[in-house]
Amino acid sequence: MSHDPLKREKEVAESFISVDLENIKGMQFFDPHVHMTSRTTDDYQSMADAGIVGLIEPAFWLGQPRSGIDTFRDYYSSLIGWERFRASQFGIKHYCTIGLNSREANNEKLAEEVMELLPLFIYKEGVVGIGEIGFDDQTPAEEKYYRLQLELAKEANLPVQIHTPHRDKKRGTQRSMDIAIEHGLDPYMVIVDHNNEETVQEVLERGFWAAFTIYPFTKMGNERMVEIVKQYGTERIMVNSAADWGISDPLAVPKTASLMKLRGINTEHIRMVTYQNAITAFGQSGQIEEADFTLVKEIDQSKKFAGNTILRGGQQPRIDKSSIIIS
């Protein structure tokens, strides 16, 4: 970028494309990795407005380590209870994957207790996989609980959602795949997450699903994503936001779809990587019914009873954000 402030301003203006999701209006999206626990209600509303009809919330690290088994239980239970309800209020179908994340696998005493708890949750309705599991620092403890959870996935016949590490990513990704194969998992049942230009080729060649996280600064940008799809096509490729408590974007999937459209990728290909592939991959759990996406949407905001709006199943009323008046 130029050092001349005037020139630089012009360059920024040219590279800046304002958010206008008009070109993807009417499309449906599925975000297969988003941590809604860490997001606000406003996010649900804008996600629904942007066309997101379903999502998967993988169990993860909450930003600080848990100190006891009961907080794990309550966290898992909130993923299949409260969070599911919160999403339904906005007409979004909420699924989750359940697992012990790699960071907390390093607290072995607690990890043992979590392993005993997991069978209580993985058979629940709407649990579409074991996840997100894998490597963070690539310690022996991480490997031990990764292996144990692969066995659990096999036993329950559930897909696996693998978190790949930030540091030493390429080797960590290879190792995750090697171990999955060693345990006899079908690569078609394994979704390798947080890919980039360096990892994608091998993941696809070995028959795994390749997920890409559009996350500012630390993971993929969506312009790079457009190039990936141009180069590799759409088979076994999916896009997610992994939005969480960091600077992230719960609209990453629809925004990426919109950018793809602007850059000339055809609608069917966009649909594959922002909706269908994720459903095909995680649908192997037998837990995803596309018909439920419309069922959860049956919002009737207009029904009034005794002067009060009846929001079926607890649907949330809309507020007019353009008004300064709050009533």
Added chain:
Amino acid sequence: MIGNLFEEIIKQNVSADGWNWLAEKVALVNKGVNAAQLNIAFATVPGKTGKKPIEISAMQEKKIDVLLPGFSIRGWTTDRLSRVWLLMNLNSADKDDYIRRIENLFKAAEMNELVALYSSLPLLAYPDAWKFRCTEGIRSNIGTVLEAIMYENPYPSGYLDEPGWNQMVLKAFFTEKNVERITGLDQRANKRLASILCDYAHERWAAHRVVNPQLWRLVGKFIDENNFSDILKLFNSGNPSEKKAAALALSESDFMPAKDLLNQTTNLKNAISEKTLSWNSLVKEMKNFSSN
């Protein structure tokens, strides 16, 4: 036996495979199995029985109401009824063990599982053991869970103490539920609740929000010099539904000024004594009005 009736209804509503699976699990939990087997059976019900709304004959509905007055399964889905039936068949010989198993199901329950669990309260063994659990459920903010406790469920009116009951009724108004579906609503009206609800109405009025006219059905019997002005306000509000609600409340009162006020509106008074105006007819009227 209501269990036999449920069995018959489930058979009618699920596939042969689903039925065979469920019957086998029911036999198992009845004989006594380890906790993990119960947990997995309970969790995996929807995959086996489906989640369609059940179909049920008018005769079956009537039978249910005779066997367990105030209870209904209208609008339930097959998985919900199947889960409840599974729980009804859980071996209850060892009280502590039985309670612990069911409590553990609550602790790790998914949203639809919670609905089934709370629906089952009036059908479980050791009914006194679930009072705290019921009040916990009332603290929930999940709409469908609240409805499972509030609608056509005789457990709360049968077992909750007065503060617990009052909390539930207030929450039902607060969350804009169809309060007429609460089993035992009129029977458990009490002076303390009437006063709580009048305070609530004042708050709503102060905020320029509407008050569900049905609130006054719980005040009628307790009209006194403190709350008479509220009824008077309602009576003179100019809103026909509110005037009818005021008249209905007045008709339930022995307070002299209340009787005098009701005498001023002969047509409403007559409609009430001829039973053409009742709380139920008022609810229907308001619903018809709103859907037009």
